[in-house]
Amino acid sequence: MSSSVLATAVSVSPVFRQQLEEVRARYFSRNPDLWPVFRDPAMARIIDVRKSHTPPAERLGIYPDGPALLGQLRAEDHVPDESLAPGALHERLVFAAALSKAWEDPCSVENVVTMPCDPAIHGAMIGALANPNLVYREYSEMAEELERTVVRQIANLVGYDPEEATGIFTQGGTFCNLYGYLFGIRKTMPESLHLGLEYGQDYRMINSQGGHYSNTTNLSLLGVNLAKKTIRIQVTDDHDIDLEDLESQLTACFRLGCVVPTIMLTMGTTDTFGVDRVKPVHDLSQRLCKRFGVTTPPHIHVDAAVGWPLIFFLDYDFDANPLEIDGLTLEGLRANVDRFRELRYADSFTVDFQKWGYVPYTSSLVMVKHRDSMKALEHDPENFSYFEKDIQGQTHLQSTIECSRGAAGLFGAYSAMQYLGKRGYRIMIANGLQNANYLRQRLSETKGACVIAPKNHGPSVAFRLYDPARVKDPVAELARDKELSADPAWRRRIQQHNAYHREVFLRRGKRGLYTNWVQFATHTNYDETDKWEPIPGEKAVFFNPLTDPCHIDAFLARLHG
Ligand SMILES: *Cc1c(COP(=O)(O)O)cnc(C)c1O
Numbered sequence: 001m002s003s004s005v006l007a008t009a010v011s012v013s014p015v016f017r018q019q020l021e022e023v024r025a026r027y028f029s030r031n032p033d034l035w036p037v038f039r040d041p042a043m044a045r046i047i048d049v050r051k052s053h054t055p056p057a058e059r060l061g062i063y064p065d066g067p068a069l070l071g072q073l074r075a076e077d078h079v080p081d082e083s084l085a086p087g088a089l090h091e092r093l094v095f096a097a098a099l100s101k102a103w104e105d106p107c108s109v110e111n112v113v114t115m116p117c118d119p120a121i122h123g124a125m126i127g128a129l130a131n132p133n134l135v136y137r138e139y140s141e142m143a144e145e146l147e148r149t150v151v152r153q154i155a156n157l158v159g160y161d162p163e164e165a166t167g168i169f170t171q172g173g174t175f176c177n178l179y180g181y182l183f184g185i186r187k188t189m190p191e192s193l194h195l196g197l198e199y200g201q202d203y204r205m206i207n208s209q210g211g212h213y214s215n216t217t218n219l220s221l222l223g224v225n226l227a228k229k230t231i232r233i234q235v236t237d238d239h240d241i242d243l244e245d246l247e248s249q250l251t252a253c254f255r256l257g258c259v260v261p262t263i264m265l266t267m268g269t270t271d272t273f274g275v276d277r278v279k280p281v282h283d284l285s286q287r288l289c290k291r292f293g294v295t296t297p298p299h300i301h302v303d304a305a306v307g308w309p310l311i312f313f314l315d316y317d318f319d320a321n322p323l324e325i326d327g328l329t330l331e332g333l334r335a336n337v338d339r340f341r342e343l344r345y346a347d348s349f350t351v352d353f354q355k356w357g358y359v360p361y362t363s364s365l366v367m368v369k370h371r372d373s374m375k376a377l378e379h380d381p382e383n384f385s386y387f388e389k390d391i392q393g394q395t396h397l398q399s400t401i402e403c404s405r406g407a408a409g410l411f412g413a414y415s416a417m418q419y420l421g422k423r424g425y426r427i428m429i430a431n432g433l434q435n436a437n438y439l440r441q442r443l444s445e446t447k448g449a450c451v452i453a454p455k456n457h458g459p460s461v462a463f464r465l466y467d468p469a470r471v472k473d474p475v476a477e478l479a480r481d482k483e484l485s486a487d488p489a490w491r492r493r494i495q496q497h498n499a500y501h502r503e504v505f506l507r508r509g510k511r512g513l514y515t516n517w518v519q520f521a522t523h524t525n526y527d528e529t530d531k532w533e534p535i536p537g538e539k540a541v542f543f544n545p546l547t548d549p550c551h552i553d554a555f556l557a558r559l560h561g
Helices: 002-007 014-027 041-050 056-062 066-075 091-098 118-130 142-158 172-188 214-221 243-255 279-292 308-313 327-345 371-375 408-444 474-482 488-508 549-557
Strands: 166-170 205-208 230-233 262-266 299-303 348-352 364-368 449-451 460-465 516-523 534-541
Touching (some): 014 118, 014 408, 041 091, 056 066, 066 091, 118 408, 142 166, 142 364, 142 408, 166 172, 166 371, 166 408, 172 214, 172 262, 172 299, 172 348, 172 364, 172 371, 205 243, 230 243, 243 279, 262 279, 279 299, 279 327, 308 348, 308 408, 327 408, 364 371, 408 449, 408 549, 449 474, 460 488, 460 516, 474 488
Parallel strands (some): 205 230, 205 262, 262 299
Antiparallel strands (some): 166 364, 348 364, 460 534, 516 534
16 A cells, blocks of 8 residues: 555645634644733743744754853852742843754754644643642542543543543653553552562563563663563564564463463554554453463553554545545545554553643653553552541542642643644644655655655654665665675675665755654564564654644755765
8 A cells, every 4th residue: 555555656645734724723733812821921921932944953052152151051050049029031041042952944854743722731730720739639639530520521522431431641751651661560469569570470562563662661770570471562564572482472371370360552653653552452352361261461561652642533534534634644534544443442542632732841641441450559558657548549649649730731631622622633643744755655656765654654754765776666675674684794785875874864954854763673584482672763753733734845855864
């Protein structure tokens, strides 16, 4: 499908364009007439500076007295003795915010980060103002109801029973995934609550080689032996989990009476948007549990930190296509959305509002299909001596990893979803996907360029560049790069290619689009001993609401440096 589909031109319909401009003007413009919080003098100055869209390396130079302010900031070692009168702008405070990474620059396509929308900033500020602490109802009061409301709305979007489902806002997607591992550990090995993991019960954690690095940091934090107690399942050419390998590994575990606490899947990998299937994994788990008499099945957690907003399309009318999303994009979107229909088979999943949800940091939610999973995490009540006993049982207090939980992210997320609505989200998401497809299509027509995992029509575009003087057919060359071989000639050739692309990337600098270099953009095939190696490349992620095809054209004009 890839080559023929990519040959069709991506075209943005005037109807789509008009809707996009409207969403930009109303929700992404920092317009003080629409969102009066931006009228505050410090805010207004910061917004003004950040609108200049100067490349990162030149921003300090154009800021009035920029280098001097940086010098002052670096020389500031002590807290001032005296108070500062309110009202006066604090120069260095404004400076630091103005010159923090400008996600509003349409060229900012680095990784899975975005500018937050106006209503999310407005909402997060309201949350900061009220300052509820979600740890405990007495400290949160109505904010706890709001958390439940957001959880119910996401449950309904994804197809969880909202009565049965629960969830909590926590510290980033990494923590959401940590909960995913912990649910499995506490459900399958309840003694671990007091005895830890190494009390005699043999177990293996299962995740995918394409998973996010938080898999490693979380498992290491939990005290899991990464080499001996973790099975990383192979991935396909499209970077999703290889179901055959998963079946053989899970069978081997169960056959030996080895517990599998958690199977960690990913829907939307960070670099190439591989999307794992969930229903086949759920069905496989059930089938094997039955066959081997396993009474507590593995907890299936889906890391949907990046991909989750596709659930806004689960009830989109793809046939009528009222938003007039471009045909090629619609086709890829429909295929991805079909996979996200299976998200409801997950026992829990990660939602990062702070990524494709256009909400300021940090705003992450771990969604849980059955409250029982949360119950399995409960510690003994005597540990929580300074909270009222009779309130404890009604909250997640005894189950959360953290104590204080801030609510700015919750208020930001709620506000974003209320103001943008499904419609607003769909327009922003479709815009990103149209941009991504446009870049994929143009790269496929460009000398020396090869798109990685071209069938993954997500917002991330990873590619490799070859010297056009040496490589006539970059697609065939990437296939050769993937043929892992002990032959020194193979290694020499791939190293030359890597060096060419790296050199071009550095020479070009951050111009046109501010892309990233990734060490593991794709992988070689597996050799007969299952060995493989990462292959580096370059990537752009199209979350940015302000990026247009003209920015992509400017980037392509100097692609090879
Ligand atoms: C970003 C990301 C994470 C980690 O989320 P944080 O919010 O940065 O902690 C986990 N998984 C995937 C797939 C991600 O892209």
